[in-house]
């Protein structure tokens with residue numbers, strides 16, 4: 001009897017980063033053996049967890065295939081992201097040039113920096129999908145990547161190097177899930193329980209070092225460890241990039257990357273880094289260990305989104321705040337203030353979109369997407385209270401999430417369709433009703449009723465706060481422009497401004513990602529109620545110049561501790577405030 005070990009095709013990529021001119025990467029690919037079914041080379045249309053159109057084919061500048069004698073084989077761009085190869089079985093080598101996404105102008109769908117690529121004199125960021133594609137039929141096969149770079153550089157990534165100096169990825173999904181940051185970096189390492197944690201930092205002028213970052217986040221990593229009763233990964237890599245603009249962060253299974261404007265570590269920047277790390281790091285629980293089959297093997301050609309975004313992002317955002325409360329890193333008052341802010345923010349969005357609908361349509365609902373971090377987190381908080389209530393304070397959402405994390409795992413997806421039922425079967429029949437009403441449905445959230453159970457008062461309409469200025473409008477970002485998301489009924493401008501108007505200029509300054517925070521925080525520091533600001537909005541491409549008077553801000557959704565709570569309510573609150 002013979003037993004054969006299947007020999008998987010290996011695709012080897014080479015990059016030479018010693019040549020870093022013109023914001024272009026030259027990628028050399030040795031595909032080993034191709035056949036007719038592999039004739040399409042596919043670049044990604046998007047990447048998991050980004051919910052944005054990327055269409056990396058837009059950045060490809062040349063694409064050539066060669067046989068073993070160095071003769072060129074005919075190739076053709078079939079569509080935005082696909083190149084076909086006329087005789088795939090004869091291909092020995094493919095060479096293509098692909099521009100970096102950070103510095104290459106595009107008309108629309110700019111790729112957020114944390115999900116993009118950058119090649120500069122002193123640093124390089126590689127997100128797998130920005131450089132590498134895959135042959136149809138080979139998405140699940142291993143990839144090896146060799147990178148030549150200057151001797152004095154460091155390379156930070158969760159990928160492992162093999163003995164021959166190649167980074168090894170098990171699949172195309174794995175390489176996309178494993179960014180690589182190289183350059184003049186600093187590095188710092190620690191161990192949290194059993195997990196080895198590395199921090200790599202690029203800071204344009206050397207202002208911020210990995211040791212600063214690690215000092216800033218170590219208590220959060222410990223709180224995560226307490227919350228998950230042992231972290232579910234052996235290694236984890238943080239990649240920080242400080243340069244000229246803040247874009248945010250992107251999570252991966254064994255790493256995460258953070259794009260910030262370089263600045264001294266002010267309290268505000270520290271707070272932002274801590275909150276962002278608490279969120280991104282929790283993704284090692286979900287989606288890494290709790291995800292559906294749609295996440296397990298992502299469709300890079302025509303993405304199909306999971307309805308369980310409420311879990312991946314909503315529960316994660318909830319966890320990132322409750323776990324620091326439960327480790328006494330934050331106070332109950334701060335926790336409740338954050339809850340208040342989330343619900344205030346969530347008021348900007350229409351009530352008619354359910355969390356499951358938002359999940360499935362996340363790419364098209366780009367301007368609604370951020371609500372998953374707001375309403376999604378609030379719904380998770382309510383689910384926690386509901387579970388604690390039903391179990392008499394013995395089993396909350398943390399406990400169920402930890403059970404799910406053990407039941408499933410990185411390579412064992414849950415069933416996209418039956419998950420609500422499976423979750424309900426693990427808990428209480430009443431949870432089906434909760435999912436129907438607040439996750440799949442759009443019923444008003446039972447904030448007063450639920451928070452009362454843990455001795456916390458909730459007031460929906462809190463009157464006006466004369467210490468805060470406002471225009472009675474909610475501002476949103478649609479991926480390209482700052483827009484008026486909603487005009488409050490009470491706003492003096494409800495007849496003048498319309499939802500959908502693009503805010504072009506404020507006090508003569510053109511609004512951009514780079515200056516929006518500065519402009520609005522400047523106004524809130526220097527202006528008072530009754531003062532005027534100038535604003536230019538674009539409606540149907542026509543500019544409208546306005547002079548607007550600032551009013552007092554409405555202050556809704558106020559939480560406070562009920563000093564007259566019953567013993568039972570206090571008992572449940574105590575259970576809620578700690579890791580059981």
Ligand SMILES: [Zn+2]
Pocket residue numbers: 251279280283312313316
């Ligand atoms: Zn997230």
